[in-house]
Amino acid sequence: MAKGEETRERIVRHALQLSSTEGLEGLSIGGLATDLGLSKSGLFAHFGSKEELQLAVLKLVAERFEREVLLPAFRAPRGEPRIRRVFDRWMDWMNDAAQGGCPFVAASFELDDKVDSRPRGYLVTAQRLLLQSLARAAQIAKEEGHFHADLDPEQFAFEMDGVMLSYSHWKRLLRDPKAEVRARQAFERLLAASRRMVNQTAS
Amino acid sequence: MAKGEETRERIVRHALQLSSTEGLEGLSIGGLATDLGLSKSGLFAHFGSKEELQLAVLKLVAERFEREVLLPAFRAPRGEPRIRRVFDRWMDWMNDAAQGGCPFVAASFELDDKVDSRPRGYLVTAQRLLLQSLARAAQIAKEEGHFHADLDPEQFAFEMDGVMLSYSHWKRLLRDPKAEVRARQAFERLLAASRRMVNQTAS
DNA sequence: CTTTTAAACGAACGGTCGTACTATTCATAC
DNA sequence: GTATGAATAGTACGACCGTTCGTTTAAAAG
Numbered sequence: 001m002a003k004g005e006e007t008r009e010r011i012v013r014h015a016l017q018l019s020s021t022e023g024l025e026g027l028s029i030g031g032l033a034t035d036l037g038l039s040k041s042g043l044f045a046h047f048g049s050k051e052e053l054q055l056a057v058l059k060l061v062a063e064r065f066e067r068e069v070l071l072p073a074f075r076a077p078r079g080e081p082r083i084r085r086v087f088d089r090w091m092d093w094m095n096d097a098a099q100g101g102c103p104f105v106a107a108s109f110e111l112d113d114k115v116d117s118r119p120r121g122y123l124v125t126a127q128r129l130l131l132q133s134l135a136r137a138a139q140i141a142k143e144e145g146h147f148h149a150d151l152d153p154e155q156f157a158f159e160m161d162g163v164m165l166s167y168s169h170w171k172r173l174l175r176d177p178k179a180e181v182r183a184r185q186a187f188e189r190l191l192a193a194s195r196r197m198v199n200q201t202a203s
Numbered sequence: 204m205a206k207g208e209e210t211r212e213r214i215v216r217h218a219l220q221l222s223s224t225e226g227l228e229g230l231s232i233g234g235l236a237t238d239l240g241l242s243k244s245g246l247f248a249h250f251g252s253k254e255e256l257q258l259a260v261l262k263l264v265a266e267r268f269e270r271e272v273l274l275p276a277f278r279a280p281r282g283e284p285r286i287r288r289v290f291d292r293w294m295d296w297m298n299d300a301a302q303g304g305c306p307f308v309a310a311s312f313e314l315d316d317k318v319d320s321r322p323r324g325y326l327v328t329a330q331r332l333l334l335q336s337l338a339r340a341a342q343i344a345k346e347e348g349h350f351h352a353d354l355d356p357e358q359f360a361f362e363m364d365g366v367m368l369s370y371s372h373w374k375r376l377l378r379d380p381k382a383e384v385r386a387r388q389a390f391e392r393l394l395a396a397s398r399r400m401v402n403q404t405a406s
Numbered sequence: 407c408t409t410t411t412a413a414a415c416g417a418a419c420g421g422t423c424g425t426a427c428t429a430t431t432c433a434t435a436c
Numbered sequence: 437g438t439a440t441g442a443a444t445a446g447t448a449c450g451a452c453c454g455t456t457c458g459t460t461t462a463a464a465a466g
Contacts, residue, residue, distance in 0.1 A: 242445045243445090
């Protein structure tokens with residue numbers, strides 16, 4: 001059926017927007033209903049529980065990230081160009097995301113301690129997938145000869161993740177106008193290190 | 204007077220512990236009171252508002268970070284050894300912190316959108332101070348000749364911040380057993396780049 | 407057009423929230 | 437040992453929470 005599905009999507013879209021400032025736990029059924037001109041119970045019926053609503057929000061985020069970041073980036077040529085496209089799209093994603101920053105980032109630090117919650121489980125899966133895609137892109141860059149043969153693709157993903165998180169921290173909390181320049185510089189340094197010598201082991 | 208002060212500290216210590224899993228907003232006066240065997244109103248009287256309680260928690264965190272990370276680290280010899288000590292102490296801090304991860308990290312992503320809130324304002328100040336201390340340590344490492352003359356100390360702080368955030372992300376959300384090794388490796392790579400050539404500008 | 411099914415509503419439930427008052431207990435200083 | 441003020445308790449409040457249930461409206465199917 002069509003009508004219910006449409007309303008449900010309207011709800012989830014708005015819930016995503018709200019959650020980016022209030023957090024997933026800060027979402028309220030009543031508040032959402034008022035915003036959308038629905039009754040509390042009418043809205044609630046679409047999900048059956050608040051947890052299910054949170055899950056729906058996370059699924060929408062994952063779907064959008066796939067569509068707006070990963071898929072377009074993976075259409076770029078294999079190797080370093082593709083990695084750069086991931087970075088550029090990812091930065092755009094960080095800047096968009098409805099003035100509330102990346103919902104994944106917010107959810108990551110909100111749910112990290114909520115063991116055994118379904119939203120957390122889903123988020124972990126989605127984030128692992130995301131970072132594995134990135135690692136795969138780095139692996140391809142090795143095969144193309146753009147990155148050094150000793151490079152650890154997962155380590156690359158770890159460090160690029162750090163750049164994005166630091167960017168979010170400096171821009172959204174600290175309101176540092178240089179945040180974007182710093183992120184780009186950090187990324188360039190990471191790329192440079194990945195091309196040449198790399199991977200001296202710690203201590 | 205002594206008695207009230209003591210109780211207040213007991214409250215704030217426990218609130219800090221709770222907030223590391225539930226978040227600052229997830230703190231509840233009633234819950235805290237029950238946990239500590241106090242009445243809701245008796246506990247409330249110590250602060251006058253929930254916001255004041257959150258503020259007290261953040262102040263305790265800042266005080267502890269200063270005492271357990273920055274001060275000990277700055278007793279190390281100037282330059283790279285001092286930077287290493289900051290990293291080691293910071294990693295210890297990340298691992299301790301009452302099984303709930305670094306409260307600053309959690310609070311950063313919880314409060315980043317709550318404009319005009321006193322807790323946010325305090326957090327921003329504390330975090331800027333922390334990162335400026337780190338940048339100062341990097342500046343000193345330049346003066347000692349350990350770091351390259353072209354190094355941007357704030358950029359160094361940005362990237363080291365990224366390592367810690369990524370560590371938190373991979374360890375606490377993703378539960379990746381290699382998280383600590385990855386963080387140490389990222390830090391070593393950052394150090395290596397800071398010693399030699401650095402700072403090629405982006406695009 | 408009628409029947410059936412989906413979608414939304416309205417009211418109410420038991421709880422918990424932060425906060426405001428007043429009263430009581432307790433520690434401290436005289 | 438009593439007075440004084442701080443520390444804690446008790447009670448109540450209005451608001452909002454997620455959720456349930458029975459009803460009503462609206463859409464889809466026959």
